[in-house]
Amino acid sequence: MTRETEQKTEITPSAAAAVNRLRAAIEGGQHWYPAILEAAGYWPEGDESFDGRVYRYLIAGEAFDLLLLAERVSGAVPDLIPEAEQVDLLFNSQPPMDLTAAEMRRLMGPTRYQQHLNYFYGVTVEEALILATQDEIRKEERSLVIKGYDTIDESFLRLYENSRPELLKLFRRERGERPNRSLKLSEMREFTYWLFKFRLRRTDKARVASDTKKALARLKRFPGKKADFGLGALLGV
Template sequence: MNTKLQTASPHPATSDGEAIRHLKEAIASGKHWYIALLEAIGLWQTEEETVDGRRYRYLIDGEAFDWLLLAERLLGEVDSLLPENEKMALLFQGKPPLYLPANEFKQLIGNHKYRQYLNYFYGITVEEALVQAVDDEVYKERLSLGLSEREATPDEAYNRIYGAS
């Protein structure tokens, strides 16, 4: 399976440095930072990297693309150019500063990355929500039995979802 992040650029030799440069120049020329960010994501090629001692893994198992992690990495390059509240809303709440229809988002980041993003969304995000819901159910059961230790429930949630291993 191909685990290389494919670019949305017609120029396959685009480097990650060019993606960062595009982001900076597009914002400086007046383009909205969110559009410039998505374009830069479309140009990005690296699956994982370590920057300033922090490991970023954008592509999980060659299938699931964590675009918000890449967004965090790229926005760190232009931090002083962005409204802090908009940046935080995107990175911590997943709320973009502009509404974009799915087809425009897909066009900006590229078809391949969009499919990988959907794999991430449905494979990771939905699983997290399911685990949280089952964890809450287990916690309520424990409370009804007079037990209040929440720490004991995460393994139980996974066991209920996937079966005991």
């Protein structure tokens, strides 16, 4: 995002048009949830600074944060969405209806849906893989196989063969930023997606497949509030 973009505080004309289109669709009788999925397909902004908050929907030009977009546009039409259903979607990853992956792809369009998949595997699944690895480390400690490891540091070493501070320096270097700058909360998903790409470049296909299976298994057991709301369709549950 450019410095100029970060300074924007008002909604852009293209984003305003997209919100108006969403409102018209719901007022015209379309259920709000499919309407939001369609809005993801025609949403014009890759990032946005609106109402005092920075929204980064598109990471690295290829991974789209669908849940963040749902939060943004549902907040623009609160009078048209039942509050309880909105809360279930945004905080519990529970959509008001079940849609298949094919239905989501049709609503969002093939390009945006692929970007959604990129985000799912590159951020949601990568986070689950890190947590699953930390679970394994804690289990080993309880079994007295190992003792005294820092769980977070050890999980990064096992997955990426580098410590988290070293990886953060590489991340900053690739982006042309100061290596010692702390990681903002808004950058966490970007860093996670970078870790995903970093791991793919350095890991053989068999290990990648095994790690993905492990992460998906953890998501099924503990979907939690951070899982994307296409989880059921993507995991076949």
